[in-house]
Amino acid sequence: MKKNELYCEERANLCREADAIDRTLFDVYGVQRGLRDKNGNGVLAGLTNISRIEAFKVEDGVKTPCDGKLWYRGIDVIDLVNGFKGKRFGFEEISYLLLFGKLPDNEELIKFREALWDACVLPRNFTRDVIMKAPSSDIMNSLTRSVLTLASYDKNCSDTSIENVLRQSISLISLFPMLAVYGYHAYNHYENNESMYIHRPSKKYSTAENLLMMLRPDKKFTELEARVLDIALVLHMEHGGGNNSTFTTRVVTSSGSDTYSVIAAALSSLKGPRHGGANIKVVEMMKDIEKNVSDWTNEDEVRNYLTKILNKEAFDKKGLIYGMGHAVYSLSDPRARVFKGFVEKLATDKGREKDFALYSMIERIAPEVIASKSHIYKGVSANVDFYSGFVYSMLEIPLELYTPIFAIARIVGWSAHRIEELNNMDKIIRPAYKAVINEDRPYVEIEDR
Numbered sequence: 001m002k003k004n005e006l007y008c009e010e011r012a013n014l015c016r017e018a019d020a021i022d023r024t025l026f027d028v029y030g031v032q033r034g035l036r037d038k039n040g041n042g043v044l045a046g047l048t049n050i051s052r053i054e055a056f057k058v059e060d061g062v063k064t065p066c067d068g069k070l071w072y073r074g075i076d077v078i079d080l081v082n083g084f085k086g087k088r089f090g091f092e093e094i095s096y097l098l099l100f101g102k103l104p105d106n107e108e109l110i111k112f113r114e115a116l117w118d119a120c121v122l123p124r125n126f127t128r129d130v131i132m133k134a135p136s137s138d139i140m141n142s143l144t145r146s147v148l149t150l151a152s153y154d155k156n157c158s159d160t161s162i163e164n165v166l167r168q169s170i171s172l173i174s175l176f177p178m179l180a181v182y183g184y185h186a187y188n189h190y191e192n193n194e195s196m197y198i199h200r201p202s203k204k205y206s207t208a209e210n211l212l213m214m215l216r217p218d219k220k221f222t223e224l225e226a227r228v229l230d231i232a233l234v235l236h237m238e239h240g241g242g243n244n245s246t247f248t249t250r251v252v253t254s255s256g257s258d259t260y261s262v263i264a265a266a267l268s269s270l271k272g273p274r275h276g277g278a279n280i281k282v283v284e285m286m287k288d289i290e291k292n293v294s295d296w297t298n299e300d301e302v303r304n305y306l307t308k309i310l311n312k313e314a315f316d317k318k319g320l321i322y323g324m325g326h327a328v329y330s331l332s333d334p335r336a337r338v339f340k341g342f343v344e345k346l347a348t349d350k351g352r353e354k355d356f357a358l359y360s361m362i363e364r365i366a367p368e369v370i371a372s373k374s375h376i377y378k379g380v381s382a383n384v385d386f387y388s389g390f391v392y393s394m395l396e397i398p399l400e401l402y403t404p405i406f407a408i409a410r411i412v413g414w415s416a417h418r419i420e421e422l423n424n425m426d427k428i429i430r431p432a433y434k435a436v437i438n439e440d441r442p443y444v445e446i447e448d449r
Helices: 003-018 024-028 077-082 091-100 106-118 126-131 139-153 162-190 207-215 223-236 244-254 259-270 278-292 299-310 334-349 353-373 384-394 399-424
Strands: 051-059 062-072
Touching (some): 062 077, 062 091, 062 334, 077 223, 077 334, 091 162, 091 207, 091 399, 126 162, 139 162, 139 399, 162 207, 162 259, 162 399, 223 334, 223 399, 244 399, 259 399, 278 353, 278 384, 278 399, 299 353, 334 353, 334 384, 353 384, 384 399
Antiparallel strands (some): 051 062
């Protein structure tokens, strides 16, 4: 062990002792930890016109849980998904909606796609000199490093005018799939000794199609695969201003920082396992259940194993049934409801009906198991991540790319919120912290310590 490592190991307890705060003081001073009250309601920190979430209805002053709803710029997300008819993909269309506040007509959509394609070019030798230079299994770190490095190539990096930030946003929306997939291929080649594939995206393809094409050695994919991935991207694109990474976007934007630094901060937030890594835990949990439950159709056997997970006796022993529950939604997550039908189609196509039946059973009985152990004030249901990991596994997308795919979608929402913040706010976001330190400690001379 190196000297600095040994030093830190020996001194870590000093940090724990110095930074320990009596938990009762949070109630004494009325501190809403995590910027949420005891019922899970977020502290009102701003206003937004980009998206809206509904998890409760209030009638005659009584707050009642209801099926969740999500609107993008005032339009129900379920209506948006159901509107992708014929051979039309939705990612680009809904990106336009979130950025500009209206659905595009055919001509506007064509011009927007042209703008995205025109921006879909990495600086000369960027893939070799940046992405391949320091490959990592943590593709989110690779993606963040690439974003920060792109700032060096932008002559107007620090210009926060709406015109320039919009240009930078469209560029990043266009480049994220390349940065993520190339980052994975570099890691897979240098760390896993696999073949290297660097496929250029194609103008004729949508974002979802290009993602699959760039990822796969043979560049091949089916229309159903691309359509289900497209729906996943649309459903992960935006989720209100209060989620951690979007709030991070607005906080750093309020300081006057540049777009690349703002998005790097948002990426750093998203990669946290409490935020963007939920679908990975769902897949790992489901593999554990499939391994330890002999009969996947036996509801009692599945229920008993879920109880063991909840009692910290199985899986990772954290006491969590991953993919169940949400910080906002109560009775249901609208994204999970609309996504489930597409997941079923893909499962049938892939011969994974047995897996889908198990997911459906757990979606139904897990809330009962959770409710039997603890009182849930707002109800609990499957969230979108319960199914998204299953979809990515059916698409043969490696685990290392699960959270980066979330980022490929959410960069649109971050960009919209950054522009809204710049357009409306003129103050830096600065919450308050109550100091509870002992202020009467005398200074002691060094020879007397």
